[in-house]
Amino acid sequence: MKSLWFVIVAFFWVGFFVLEGFDFGVGMLHSFVARDDLERRVAINTIGPTWDGNEVWLIVAGAATFAAFPLWYSTMFSALYLALLIVLLALMARGVSFEYRGKLDDPRWRTAWKWSMTLGSAVIPLLIGVALGDLLHGLPINRDHVYTGTFWNLLVPYGLWTGVTLVALSLLSGATFLALKTTGDFHDRVTGVARRVSVAAALLVAGFVIWTGLVAGRGFAPNVFAAITVVAALAAAWLAGTVREGWAFGSACVAMGATITTIFAELYSNVMVSSTNSAFNITIGNAAASSYALTLMTVVAGIFVPLVVGYQAWSYHVFRQRLAAPRVARP
Amino acid sequence: MTELSRWQFATTSIYHFLFVPVTIGLAFLVALLQTAWHRSLRWGGDPVYRRLTKFFGTLLLINVAIGVVTGLIQEFEFGMNWSAYSRFVGDVFGGPLAMEGLAAFFLESTFLGLWIFGWNRLPRPIHLACIWMVSLGTILSAMFIMAANSWMQHPVGYTINPQTHQAQLTDIWALFTNPVFYWGYLHVIMASIVTGALVMLAVSAWHLRKRHQVHAFRKTATLSLVVLLPAAALVMFFGGRLGINETKYQPMKIAAAEGQWNTCQPCSFSAFQIGGGNNDQNPDLIIPIPHLLSILATGTWNGKVEGMNQVQAQYVKQYGPGSYVPIVFIQYWGMRVMAYLGALIFLFALWGAYLGIRRRLDRSKWFQRVAIYAVVAPFLMTIAGWLLTENGRQPWIVQGLMRTTQGVSPSVSSTEVWISLIAFASIYIVLGAADGYLMIRYGRKALEEEPEAEDAREEKQPEGADVPAIVY
Numbered sequence: 001m002k003s004l005w006f007v008i009v010a011f012f013w014v015g016f017f018v019l020e021g022f023d024f025g026v027g028m029l030h031s032f033v034a035r036d037d038l039e040r041r042v043a044i045n046t047i048g049p050t051w052d053g054n055e056v057w058l059i060v061a062g063a064a065t066f067a068a069f070p071l072w073y074s075t076m077f078s079a080l081y082l083a084l085l086i087v088l089l090a091l092m093a094r095g096v097s098f099e100y101r102g103k104l105d106d107p108r109w110r111t112a113w114k115w116s117m118t119l120g121s122a123v124i125p126l127l128i129g130v131a132l133g134d135l136l137h138g139l140p141i142n143r144d145h146v147y148t149g150t151f152w153n154l155l156v157p158y159g160l161w162t163g164v165t166l167v168a169l170s171l172l173s174g175a176t177f178l179a180l181k182t183t184g185d186f187h188d189r190v191t192g193v194a195r196r197v198s199v200a201a202a203l204l205v206a207g208f209v210i211w212t213g214l215v216a217g218r219g220f221a222p223n224v225f226a227a228i229t230v231v232a233a234l235a236a237a238w239l240a241g242t243v244r245e246g247w248a249f250g251s252a253c254v255a256m257g258a259t260i261t262t263i264f265a266e267l268y269s270n271v272m273v274s275s276t277n278s279a280f281n282i283t284i285g286n287a288a289a290s291s292y293a294l295t296l297m298t299v300v301a302g303i304f305v306p307l308v309v310g311y312q313a314w315s316y317h318v319f320r321q322r323l324a325a326p327r328v329a330r331p
Numbered sequence: 332m333t334e335l336s337r338w339q340f341a342t343t344s345i346y347h348f349l350f351v352p353v354t355i356g357l358a359f360l361v362a363l364l365q366t367a368w369h370r371s372l373r374w375g376g377d378p379v380y381r382r383l384t385k386f387f388g389t390l391l392l393i394n395v396a397i398g399v400v401t402g403l404i405q406e407f408e409f410g411m412n413w414s415a416y417s418r419f420v421g422d423v424f425g426g427p428l429a430m431e432g433l434a435a436f437f438l439e440s441t442f443l444g445l446w447i448f449g450w451n452r453l454p455r456p457i458h459l460a461c462i463w464m465v466s467l468g469t470i471l472s473a474m475f476i477m478a479a480n481s482w483m484q485h486p487v488g489y490t491i492n493p494q495t496h497q498a499q500l501t502d503i504w505a506l507f508t509n510p511v512f513y514w515g516y517l518h519v520i521m522a523s524i525v526t527g528a529l530v531m532l533a534v535s536a537w538h539l540r541k542r543h544q545v546h547a548f549r550k551t552a553t554l555s556l557v558v559l560l561p562a563a564a565l566v567m568f569f570g571g572r573l574g575i576n577e578t579k580y581q582p583m584k585i586a587a588a589e590g591q592w593n594t595c596q597p598c599s600f601s602a603f604q605i606g607g608g609n610n611d612q613n614p615d616l617i618i619p620i621p622h623l624l625s626i627l628a629t630g631t632w633n634g635k636v637e638g639m640n641q642v643q644a645q646y647v648k649q650y651g652p653g654s655y656v657p658i659v660f661i662q663y664w665g666m667r668v669m670a671y672l673g674a675l676i677f678l679f680a681l682w683g684a685y686l687g688i689r690r691r692l693d694r695s696k697w698f699q700r701v702a703i704y705a706v707v708a709p710f711l712m713t714i715a716g717w718l719l720t721e722n723g724r725q726p727w728i729v730q731g732l733m734r735t736t737q738g739v740s741p742s743v744s745s746t747e748v749w750i751s752l753i754a755f756a757s758i759y760i761v762l763g764a765a766d767g768y769l770m771i772r773y774g775r776k777a778l779e780e781e782p783e784a785e786d787a788r789e790e791k792q793p794e795g796a797d798v799p800a801i802v803y
Contacts, residue, residue: 049448052399053441060432062406067429070421070497077410077417078740084407085751089758092400096762099396103769147742289422290492290499297426304433312437315445318452 001294002284003269005068008301010264012064013132016057017125017166018257022249023051024167025174027094027121031114033178033193039186040114042323044098046181049319051098053312055091067297071145071287072271079139079147080131083154087127094120125170129163130154132263137215138275145282158215162263165208168201169259172236173252180245183324194248195241205233205255212266222265229258333736335748336412339755341721343404345714346759350398350766352713355473355520356527357391358466362459363554369459379547382778387531387551388446388462393769395443397762404755412748416728416738423489423500424479431475439468473523474516481512483729484720485580491732498732511580514573515720521566522716525676526709528559529702532683534774536702539693544778549693552702556683556692563677570673571627577723578628578636581730583646583655584723585628586639587662590614593638598624601663608660612640650731657725665719672708672715679705 030043066073077084093116101113137158140149175194179187209226216222232255239248267273271287274280288294361384368380406428409417417424442464449458482488488505489498506512535552539545578585590607591598600623601607607614625634639656646655679701686692728735 045448049444050441052444053437056432056436056440059403059406059436060429062410063425063429063432066406066409066417066421067425070418070425073410073421073425074414074417074740077407078412078414078742081411081740081743081747082750084411085747085754088404088407089754091403092758092762095400095403096396096765099392100765100769103393103773144741151747289425293422293426293500296500296503297429300426300430300433304437308433308437308441312441315441318445319448 001291001298002288004298005064005288005294006264006268006271006284008305009061009064009068010261012057012061013264014257014260016054016061017170017260018173018253019054019057020051021125021166021170021253021256022173022177023047023054024121024125024170025172026178027117027174028167028171029174029178029190029193031118033175033189034186037110041102042182042186043178044101044117045323046178048098050312050315052095053315055095058091064297064301068289068294069271069284069287070289072282075141075145075147075282076131076135076272079141079149080134080154082151083127083131087124090120090123090127093117094124121170122167125166126163129166130159132166132260133159133162135272136212136263136267138273140276141272141274141280141282142276143280145280145286148276158211161204161208161211165201165204165259166256168197168204169233169252169256171197172201172240173249173256176236176240176245176249176252179241180249181322183322191241198237198240198252201252201255202233202237205229205259208259209262212262216266218266218268222262225258225262225265229255229262232258332745332748333739335745335752336739336743337735339412339748339752340408342752343401343408343755343759344721345717346763347398347401347405348713348717349710350394350401351469351473352519352523352526352709353394353530354391354398355466355469355523356525357387357394357530358462358469358527359524360527360531360555360558361387361391362462362466363558364551365459365462367554369455372455379550379778383547383551386773386776386778387534389773390530390534390770392443392447393766393773397766399440400762401759411751412740412743413728413738414740414742416733418497419733419738420482420498420729423482423486423498423506426500426503427475427479427482427506431472435468435472435475437468439465439472442468470520473519477516477519478506478509478512481509481515482506483727484515484577484724485509485511486729486732498729510576511573514569514576518566518569518573521562521569522709522713524558524562525566526713528555528562529676529706529709531555532559533703533706536699537775540696540699540703545693547778552683552692553687556680556687559676560680560684563673563680567670567673567677570669574627575630581723582637583639583642583657584662584720586637586642587657587659587723588666588719589624589628589636590659590663591624591636591638592640594635594641595638596625596635597622597633598628598636600624600627603667604663607663609656609658653726655726657722661718661722665715665722668715669712669719672712676705676708 026043026047030040034040034043062073065076097113097117097120101110101117104110131154134154134156137156139147140153142148172194175190175197178190179194182190209230212226213223232251236248236251236255239251242248269284270281271284272282274282364380364387365384368377368384371377371380442461445453446458446461446465449461453461486498487509488500488502490501491497492499531551532555535548535555538548539552574585589598590601590604592612599619599621601616602618602620604614604616622632624636625632628634628636639659643655647653683692683698683702686695686698692698724730726734726736728738
C-alpha cells in the first residue's frame with residue numbers, strides 16, 4: 001500500500017510535468033517567437049483551454065503527498081520554504097496573466113502580463129526541478145526529520161542541473177506542441193525553434209542521466225527509465241522540425257515523463273535522502289499515513305483518477321484543431 | 332514566530348476567501364442564466380440571455396483567476412509554515428485536501444476551460460453542462476475544505492497513535508457527519524450565494540440607474556433577487572444552527588462572541604456595548620435584549636450559557652495552566668457585524684422582492700443606489716465570519732488537541748516568514764487592485780452586441796478548419 005502510494009504520488013508529478021511542461025514551454029516561448037500581439041494570442045490560445053486543468057496536477061501531487069505521506073509533505077515544504085515561495089509567486093503571476101492580459105487593450109498592461117507569464121513559466125519548472133533533484137541528492141535532515149540547512153543548501157549543482165534540464169524539456173515540448181497546433185508563418189518559425197532547442201535538451205538530458213547514475217545509481221529499474229529518457233530525448237531531437245510533428249511532440253513528452261520517473265525510481269523507497277546521516281532518511285515506511293487512511297485514499301483515487309484522466313483527455317480531443325490567426329483581424 | 336505565521340495565514344486565507352464566495356455564487360448564477368438561454372431556445376432563443384451569460388461569465392472569470400492562485404498558497408502554507416501541525420494531523424487532514432483536488436479542482440478547472448473555449452465548438456447541451464460542472468466543482472471544493480476546517484473546530488473520527496503521538500483517522504464518515512461541518516458548510520454555501528447575488532444585483536442596479544439596456548439588466552436584477560431572498564433567510568437559519576452546535580462543542584468561542592464572562596440562565600443578548608475586552612469584565616451594557624442569547628446559543632427560551640470565566644477554569648483543570656480566552660473584542664464584533672448585516676440584507680431582499688412584484692425595480696432610484704453600495708456588505712460579513720470562527724478557536728490549532736504555538740515549522744526562521752509575508756502582501760495588493768479595476772470596468776461595460784452570424788455558426792461545427800479563437 002505504501003509503495004502503491006509512492007507510485008501514485010510519482011504519477012501525479014509525472015502527469016504535472018508532462019502536461020504542464022508544454023504549457024510552460026509555450027508560456028516561455030510566446031514572447032519570443034511571436035512577432036505581434038495577435039500571434040502571441042494564438043500561441044496562448046493553443047494551451048488556453050487546458051492549462052488550468054494541467055496545473056491542478058501540481059495541487060493534487062501536493063495534496064496526495066500530504067494525505068499519504070504527512071511527514072514527507074511537512075519536511076519537504078518547510079525545508080523548501082523560500083524556493084516554494086518563489087514558485088508560488090510565479091504560479092500566481094502566471095495563472096492570473098492568462099486571464100487578465102486580454103482584458104485591457106493597453107500595450108503596457110499586455111507587456112506586463114506577457115513578462116509575468118514568460119518568467120513564471122521558466123521559474124516554476126526550474127525551481128521544482130531543483131527541489132526534485134535535492135530529494136535525491138540529499139539535504140541536511142536531522143534525527144527528528146527536521147531540515148537543518150538554509151536556503152543556500154538547496155542550491156546543489158545536481159539539483160540545478162535537474163532544474164535546467166526540466167526547463168529545456170519544457171521548451172522542447174512547448175515548441176513541438178506549438179508546431180503541432182499552428183499554421184503558416186508562425187508554424188514555420190516555431191519549427192525552427194524546436195529544432196534548435198532539441199539539441200540543447202538532448203545534451204542536458206544526457207548529462208542528467210549520467211549525473212543521476214553517479215549520485216544514486218540504484219539498480220535495474222531506474223536504469224531502464226534512464227535509458228528510455230535518453231532514447232526519447234534523442235528521438236525528439238531527431239524528429240523536431242520534421243513533418244512528423246505528432247511524433248516529435250510525443251517523444252518530447254515521453255522524455256519529460258521518463259526524466260521525472262527516473263528521479264522517483266532512483267529515490268524509492270526513500271522519499272527524502274538525508275545528507276547528515278542515511279539513518280535519518282525519510283522513507284515510505286516512516287512517512288506513510290495509517291493503513292486506514294491509505295485504503296480510503298486508494299478507493300477515492302481508484303474512482304477519480306480514471307474519471308479525471310478521461311475528461312481531461314476528452315477536453316484535448318475537443319480542442320484538437322490547429323489554430324490560426326483570423327485573417328480579417330490582420331492589419 | 333508563531334505570531335508571524337499566524338498573521339500570514341490569516342491574511343492569505345481571508346484574502347483568498349474574498350474571492351471564493353464570489354466564484355461559488357457567480358458560477359451558480361451564470362449557470363442559471365445560461366440555462367435560461369437554453370430554455371428560451373424552444374421558442375427561437377432570446378439572445379439577451381446569451382449576452383448576459385457571457386457578461387457575467389467574464390466577471391466570474393476575473394475572480395476565478397485570483398481565487399485559484401490564492402488557494403494554491405493555502406495548500407502549500409500548511410507544509411511551509413505549519414509543518415509540525417501537518418505532521419500531527421496529516422493522516423486526518425490530508426485526506427479531504429487530496430479529495431478536494433481529485434474530485435473538485437480537476438472538475439472545475441477542466442470544465443472551465445471547456446466552457447470558455449467551447450462556445451462555438453461544443454453542442455449546446457454539453458456546453459451548458461460544462462458550466463454546471465464548474466458550479467458543482469466550486470460547491471464540492473468548499474465541502475472538502477469545510478470538512479477539514481470543521482475537524483479543527485471539533486475533532487472527530489480519530490485516535491491518537493500511542494507510538495507516534497499523532498492523530499490517526501479511524502472513520503472518514505465522522506468528518507462528514509460532524510455537526511459543526513454540515514451546518515457550517517450549508518452556512519458558507521448560502522453566504523456565497525448571497526455574495527454572488529449581491530454582486531450581480533449591484534452590477535444590474537448600476538446599469539438600471541444609468542438606463543442602460545434596461546430590458547436586459549432588469550432580468551438579472553430579478554434573477555439575483557429571486558436567488559437572494561431565500562438564500563439570505565437560509566444563511567441566517569444555518570448560521571443559527573451552527574451557533575447552537577458550537578455552544579456545545581466550543582463553549583469558549585460562543586461565550587466570547589457574546590462577551591459573556593459569567594454563566595447565565597436565562598441569558599440576555601448584548602445588542603450593543605462599550606468595553607468588555609479581555610481586561611474589562613464589566614462593560615457598559617447599552618442595549619440588552621432579554622432571553623435572546625439563550626435562544627440563539629441553545630435554541631431554548633431559558634437555556635444556560637457558560638461564561639468565559641467558568642470555561643477557563645474548567646480548561647485549566649483539563650489541559651493545564653494557561654489562558655484559553657480568545658480576543659474578546661474580535662469575537663464580540665465579528666459576531667455582530669455578521670448578524671446585523673445579515674439581517675439588513677434580508678430586509679433589503681424583501682424590499683427588492685416587493686419592488687420586483689410591483690414591477691418597479693427599474694424605476695426605484697433609491698433601491699438601485701442602495702443595491703450598488705450593498706455589495707460591500709457580504710465581504711465585510713465574510714471577513715467577520717472567519718475572524719469569529721478562527722479567532723474563537725485560539726489558542727488551539729486543533730480544538731483540545733494541539734495549540735497553535737505547537738504547530739509551527741521548526742526549521743523556518745522568522746526572517747523567512749517576514750520575507751514571505753511581505754512578498755504575499757505586495758503581490759496580493761497588486762492582484763487585488765487589478766481585480767477591482769477589471770471588475771469595475773467590466774461591470775460597467777455594455778452588453779456586447781453579437782453579430783447574427785455568431786449564432787448561426789454554432790449550428791455547424793467547423794471541422795479541421797482554422798478556427799479563430801482569440802480569447803486571451
